[in-house]
Amino acid sequence: MSNYAKRREAEALERKQNNQKTALKALIIVAVLAILIGGGYYLKNKSSNKQNVATATGDPDYNIDDYVKLGKYEGVKVNSIKPEVTDETFENKKKSLMDAAVEYKDLKDRGVQKGDKVTIDFDGTMNGKAFDGGSGKDHEYVLGEGSMIKGFDEGLYGVKVGESKTLNLTFPKDYGKKELAGKDVVFEVTINKAQEVSYQPKWDDEFAKKSTDGEYSDIASYEKKVKEDLLSEAKQNSEDTLKNDVWEAVVANAKIDGHPDYVYNTVKQKVTANIQSTAQMYKMSTEDYLKLFAGGVSMKEYIEKFVNSQLVSEKLIKELKIEISDKEYDKLAKADLKTYGVKTVKELEESYGKDNLMNHYKAEKLYDYLVEKANVKEVTQAEYTKLKEAASKKNAKE
Incomplete structure (x- = not known):
């Protein structure tokens, strides 16, 4: 397989993984997917839903009006990111x-140095005891790229394949995991394999031809294609971010007075299951998941966020009388086949349940309506980031 074919295959896999991540976030954030609408609908229809929630405790016959009083949901003010490709993004x-196009050959007759690709085994201990995330087998990376803590790569320079080295290091004071920040650690490292660069590409016509198997003969046309792809990604990000921000504003405007036990327990089950599934898929801890998807909030806060989201969704769908026709459902389900990695609507329904999908589409229809009615101001990515940081600091003080 050529380098270009390998890269295209890798990009396809990355897109699939990103689609799965996006889909998963949608399943959770939308909240109504795989949960319930209409007070215990799924409990009463569990035979038609493979992913039923029959084990949830609490009374499914509740009145949503007892728990939610809607605030302003039409015309909420939000900022939309202007889709653009900045010089920094392109670079x-x-x-x-x-x-990704760098090529390597096996290293012979010298110790490793910065820029070499190595495969290592490492075991870390703190006060003589192993710690979470401190060990790895056949870990491959490029020395000097900054993926390891300070002193790790430098300590391996000069070591040859098959040799081991003891590294006495200290985690940075601002390290992401608080229990490790500033702590002394000992790593026992063995280099199993090492390679040096045999081809270092330059951004020129040769690179365009070599990296695309001749699909692009000059760097100008290839660069144009790269920028078009980046702009497409920026547009999708803008749309997703706008929808999320509108929804957060609508939920924040609503007044929620408690929650039915049935809803809380059902949401807790589904959110917990999704976290465990994702954490296992991407080999991350629950703590890492919460940092990546939830800004580092506690599990309790995370669950409550989606309980509130569920209740407001249910109230608005009832208020606006949102329905999905069979024709709409069929069109939406077929459009989702590629996203969820299945070939037929039947497979999709077997994986998620038709009732769950129907409710997901109702929620998406609701969010599209809310975005259409929102008071939107377009800003640059840099402006959006500053506004978000300012809002975050303000909320922290309050």
């Missing part, structure tokens, strides 16, 4: 493409 992508 980062350019570097990524060139790094």
